[in-house]
Amino acid sequence: xFGLNRPDLLDGRVRAFTTACxxxxxxxRRHLAEDPSAGGIARALLESPFVDVVYSLARLDPxxxxxxxxxxxxPALKAWRGVYGTAPALxx
Numbered sequence: 001x002f003g004l005n006r007p008d009l010l011d012g013r014v015r016a017f018t019t020a021c022x023x024x025x026x027x028x029r030r031h032l033a034e035d036p037s038a039g040g041i042a043r044a045l046l047e048s049p050f051v052d053v054v055y056s057l058a059r060l061d062p063x064x065x066x067x068x069x070x071x072x073x074x075p076a077l078k079a080w081r082g083v084y085g086t087a088p089a090l091x092x
Contacts (some may be wrong), residue, residue: 013053016050016053017053017057019050020045020053020057021070021076023041024045024077025073025076026041027041027045028075028076028079031083042084055087057069057077058080058086059086060077065077
């Protein structure tokens, strides 16, 4: 009815998902290294146009996450949940 499954929109959602995963992985590497730039990366992601993708990732059931996410994304997402939770929040 609304045409939300058009190829261009589907492609955009896939790209937003991929980008969010990569940025969360980059944040995680810096977070583990206690690099102060980790907060800036999180802030940029939380203020990005695809922040809803980030919230959806954070709310994924762990069993589903293991199926749909790459192996290196899983620990990053777990750490993200530990710092930012699963609901909209301001970057710390």
